[in-house]
Amino acid sequence: MTAARNGLLLWYEQILPSLLPLAILSNIMVYSNYMQIVTKYLYPLTKRLIPTSRNGCFAFLGGMLFGFPMGSKISADLVREQKISKKEGELLSICFNQLSPVFVSGYLLTSILEMPELIPYSYAALYLPPLLYAALKLKKQKPANEKNSASDSFLEFRIIDAGIMNGFEALTKLGGYIILFSIFAALLSVYNAKYPLLNLICAGLVEVTTGISCLRQSALPAETIYAIALFFASFGGLCGFAQTCSMTNGCSFSKLRYLVCRLCFAGISGLSGYLLFLLFIRG
Numbered sequence: 001m002t003a004a005r006n007g008l009l010l011w012y013e014q015i016l017p018s019l020l021p022l023a024i025l026s027n028i029m030v031y032s033n034y035m036q037i038v039t040k041y042l043y044p045l046t047k048r049l050i051p052t053s054r055n056g057c058f059a060f061l062g063g064m065l066f067g068f069p070m071g072s073k074i075s076a077d078l079v080r081e082q083k084i085s086k087k088e089g090e091l092l093s094i095c096f097n098q099l100s101p102v103f104v105s106g107y108l109l110t111s112i113l114e115m116p117e118l119i120p121y122s123y124a125a126l127y128l129p130p131l132l133y134a135a136l137k138l139k140k141q142k143p144a145n146e147k148n149s150a151s152d153s154f155l156e157f158r159i160i161d162a163g164i165m166n167g168f169e170a171l172t173k174l175g176g177y178i179i180l181f182s183i184f185a186a187l188l189s190v191y192n193a194k195y196p197l198l199n200l201i202c203a204g205l206v207e208v209t210t211g212i213s214c215l216r217q218s219a220l221p222a223e224t225i226y227a228i229a230l231f232f233a234s235f236g237g238l239c240g241f242a243q244t245c246s247m248t249n250g251c252s253f254s255k256l257r258y259l260v261c262r263l264c265f266a267g268i269s270g271l272s273g274y275l276l277f278l279l280f281i282r283g
Contacts, residue, residue, distance in 0.1 A: 007182030010209060011175040020171050022066045023073065027163030029058075030077045050131065051138045052092070055083040059092045064127070067100025068236055073170060073247040080251065090253040091137055094261045095130035097244060099208070099233050108233060112216055113226065121280065125230055125272040129265045173246050181207045181239035204232035207239040223277040231270035235262050
């Protein structure tokens with residue numbers, strides 16, 4: 001009951017108010033085609049950084065700024081509307097479905113680890129590996145024919161209503177997954193109570209927020225705590241994997257590829273964080 005209550009409070013106090021408006025707004029923009037107005041000015045800037053399609057740059061920006069799991073949701077919505085290819089949507093969902101920069105800088109580094117001086121290093125360690133991977137993969141893809149143009153933009157109340165209902169449905173599912181995995185993490189912590197390190201690792205692999213909060217009481221060296229925190233943040237936990245599968249349901253994205261890539265990104269981020277800490281903080 002305590003774990004369920006904590007999961008529900010996490011969803012109600014943090015996830016719902018931060019993600020619901022973004023989910024509704026992204027739904028309205030995608031289904032009304034007003035997204036085309038944004039990408040018209042956004043694409044000339046982002047194509048210098050990463051070679052997405054014109055519509056794909058919206059998923060790139062949304063995943064980077066709005067945070068997990070909005071990146072996967074926007075990519076899946078664009079694939080369903082045939083505005084980007086399935087191959088591009090799957091890649092964007094894998095690479096740009098990260099915890100938001102606000103969460104990393106505010107909650108992880110300032111509130112939990114109390115290491116705000118590491119914010120720029122953390123951004124580099126977390127976001128550069130998937131960015132470089134996506135850039136290399138997208139260069140090999142042929143540009144797809146993109147549907148709709150800015151002149152096709154329209155907005156009706158049925159689109160707004162559908163966007164609101166879709167947003168509530170998506171966030172309700174997220175709440176259910178958070179509660180279930182919070183209970184699972186609590187059960188694991190009971191059985192692993194005698195093994196603090198194992199308990200910490202299991203908690204972070206199951207639910208990222210729970211694992212990050214456990215780092216506050218850890219007696220590990222600072223550089224190890226920092227590296228583990230970046231690993232958890234990059235991977236997103238099994239709860240995050242389940243939420244992503246829910247958001248991309250019906251798009252036939254490879255679940256195995258998502259897990260393998262995210263574990264590789266997490267390993268690179270954790271190792272990079274460890275080396276950066278020794279080099280710039282301890283050094």
